[in-house]
Amino acid sequence: MSASGAAEARGITCRFGGLTAVSEVSFSAAKGEIHGIIGPNGAGKTTLLNVLSGLQRPSAGSVLIGGEDVTRWPSHRLVARARLVRTFQTVRLFSSMSVRENLMVAARTTTTPDHKKISAAQARERVEEVLARLSLDGHAAEPATALSYGLQRRVELARVLVADPAVVLLDEPAAGLSPQERHDLADLLREMRGSGVTVILVEHHMDLVHAVCDTCTVLDFGKVIARGTPAQVTANPAVLEAYLGGRHHRASEVDVTVPTGEEDR
């Protein structure tokens, strides 16, 4: 492991025609760190995750996992070799499959620690382990998309865990969850951190960010406007401006109250 951290973005820029969605974004997360990416809607958080997970080629910049440049790696290699997996803002489960089969797809694409292909038996073992760990064993045979929304979210996390990940990218995992479910999610994230997993967390729920994130990067209009611990960034005037500048409809979720600033655009 190099000193540069388990997951690192260096000067990521992403242009779509004339629009620059992400502009020279850099951050670094150490092994076993939960790093929050926060910012108002349209700040470029999801685009950044897409770049990190290989779904989107950046216009410039590079992604390093464990010190290795993985910028041009296809997604399947990122999963198998860099052990980097992600979830999506909206739940994306395989609708024709049971919960168990959803997990099996993910388990079979991974490798053993010595880079060998995982056998069906090993994969099955891992799947059962994760099902039990997330208390999903009772739902294992049910069609995945027939479950309640909260459970579907949990299946998505289970599908991440069966990949035995080193780096996990989560895109608003708390969206639509009840307070209790958010609490369980926070526990799970801490547990993942405890086992050395690096988590990149895009989240709007500031209570979750405060509860679990070690460090944060704040984006606004594709640029980094602040970084630091959750407490530091929420006290940062630039962050308050970005969140409460009148553009952000979920401003109430930021648990600080200041007078509304001027509109900056």
Added chain:
Amino acid sequence: MPDKAFALRAGRHLAPTLVAAVILIGFAFTNAGATDLALGVNIGVAAIAAVGLTLTIGGAGQLALGQAGFMAIGAYGTAYLMRDREVAFLPALAAGVALALVIGVLVGYIALRLRGHYLAMATLAVGTGIHAFLMLPGPLGGVNGYAPIPFPEIFGYRLLDPRDQYLLVAVTLILVLLGSRWLLTARMGRELAAIRDDEVAARSVGVNITARKVQVFAISSAIGALAGGVNAPLQTAIDPSLFSTAVSIQLFVMVILGGLGSIYGAVLAAALVTWLISVVPGRGSWALTVLGLIVIAFMALLPDGFAGLARVGRSLKARWSRPGPAAGTAVGEGSK
């Protein structure tokens, strides 16, 4: 662990394949006449090609429409090697299938980067292109076709008897069903279903979607070539009209009527369509009209095709044995 995986369920049990095998082989011993056996050959050949096609369309959700072109590669490849190069039937067939596999990989690698309608258009163009190529005058006979092709000989036994010829097709179909069933239930089948369900999610959990799509398309193409290659020497003469775009569309219709991804449904639909074309007068045009009406009726009443029929049957059974409102959900699941 009885998982309720709708897509893979059809492939889980060996029973349907055994039933199909008994029916297919049994038909040969029912004192069927030469005409019936010839119809059986046509149905079997169509079924092989349709089962192959359903792997790509139903299994992976990729709309490929040029299957007749790959049948032509198998048919012409086998026929050419047997007649002009005096290669024995089985090696000639293997070479024809291998050629289609290679071309399938090449076409797949280019075309499968496209999606939906674009992929459909590209594969349709490939099928049409192969057909147009065969129409050109040259060593393959152009529009006049390619004949005579020697009868197939397997380990010194010449298949002259219509019943033997039918059995060759039936056994090939059974092998294709077994192989397809294995493929759909293996890791590959699950990854194909993942691609069909949600391509982005499949990528993000590490499925190599390009490789999988190219693989399944090449396998579909090779099975199409197998159908053509088995059929060519049985027909003794082949011509481009057997592999026209209309044939590609008919095969597509069989996949739809069978129920996407259902290999047994594809066999039933192949039987229905092939039989229709043989009995409806006007050789083709009226049959296609009737076929169009059947497709519309299926879309309205049984959108999941013959496979949907089995599902409705199961849910009725469930309702019978366990009265209650819950039984209705399976029907809803099938008809969305």
